[in-house]
Amino acid sequence: MAPTAGPGGSSSRHPGWPARLGPVQCAAGPVELRPLRRSDGRAWRALRLRDRALIEPFDASSDLSWADRHSGALWRSHRFLLAGGARRGEVVPFAITVGDRFVGQVTLGGIQRGALRSGWVGYWVDSAVHRQGVATAAVALAVAHALGPVGLHRIEATIAPDNLASQAVVRHLGFREEGLLERYLDIAGAWRDHLLFAVTAEELPHGLEQLLARWRDTGGGTGRR
Ligand SMILES: CC(C)(COP(=O)(O)OP(=O)(O)OC[C@H]1O[C@@H](n2cnc3c(N)ncnc32)[C@H](O)[C@@H]1OP(=O)(O)O)[C@@H](O)C(=O)NCCC(=O)NCCS
Numbered sequence: 001m002a003p004t005a006g007p008g009g010s011s012s013r014h015p016g017w018p019a020r021l022g023p024v025q026c027a028a029g030p031v032e033l034r035p036l037r038r039s040d041g042r043a044w045r046a047l048r049l050r051d052r053a054l055i056e057p058f059d060a061s062s063d064l065s066w067a068d069r070h071s072g073a074l075w076r077s078h079r080f081l082l083a084g085g086a087r088r089g090e091v092v093p094f095a096i097t098v099g100d101r102f103v104g105q106v107t108l109g110g111i112q113r114g115a116l117r118s119g120w121v122g123y124w125v126d127s128a129v130h131r132q133g134v135a136t137a138a139v140a141l142a143v144a145h146a147l148g149p150v151g152l153h154r155i156e157a158t159i160a161p162d163n164l165a166s167q168a169v170v171r172h173l174g175f176r177e178e179g180l181l182e183r184y185l186d187i188a189g190a191w192r193d194h195l196l197f198a199v200t201a202e203e204l205p206h207g208l209e210q211l212l213a214r215w216r217d218t219g220g221g222t223g224r225r
Helices: 038-050 052-058 072-087 134-147 164-172 207-217
Strands: 021-026 029-035 092-098 101-112 118-125 154-159 176-187 190-200
Touching (some): 038 101, 072 092, 092 118, 092 134, 118 134, 154 164
Antiparallel strands (some): 154 190, 176 190
16 A cells, blocks of 8 residues: 655655754754755765764774775665665665755664654764764754654664764763663674663653753853754
8 A cells, every 4th residue: 555645745654754854053054954865975975985084983894995885886875775764664864964065964773663663863974064063953853853753752872982972962962871782783893882872752842942952051052053
């Protein structure tokens, strides 16, 4: 049976997708989320090749070299896999833009329905706009969307203990630290411990507005919005 179309073209099989979210103002400019485009490939490759030293320590292990992981073919396959997952309601994969410029990705993944209604959030941002609130704005938009139109109840972020920038992002948004997952993810060539952070819908009855207020109240992004 064909899925039922919902507001904005989303469907009952993959609620909340496709979507465009934002803007949220931060020091770098207006942060918006939109579906990935084929034409994002050039920036995706250039930024990730340049920022290898920042991204690779927190990226999934691979037998391929960093350059081979960022070929044109790998971009097409990455986008194809995300688009297929989005159609099946398993992922909600956004490009992050600042003033229409592609500056990274935020992805809701591992989406499970039924009694769990949970997923994780993952992200990376162009180092040219680091420490200006871009990731925090993008994660706030994605989490509000996940607990709203996507219909999830719980969002998790699993973060390496030495990834202080990523921990700052979720702490600013009020994620709870729930514990240490030992040897949890195969990252940069080894099974690595990760801190588990989470937020559930009961903690965010006012969605995006509440996430942005938490950010402001924790001192991050002062004067950005
Ligand atoms: C993590 C990442 C997405 C953050 O992007 P960003 O746009 O710079 O994030 P924001 O500006 O919204 O917030 C970063 C916060 O971390 C803080 N921070 C940055 N580097 C830090 C460090 N080395 N130690 C402590 N805090 C740090 C910033 O000061 C900022 O907090 P503030 O708002 O209180 O000043 C970016 O560093 C990145 O892409 N890293 C590589 C990929 C990655 O780690 N992804 C996440 C995997 S879990």
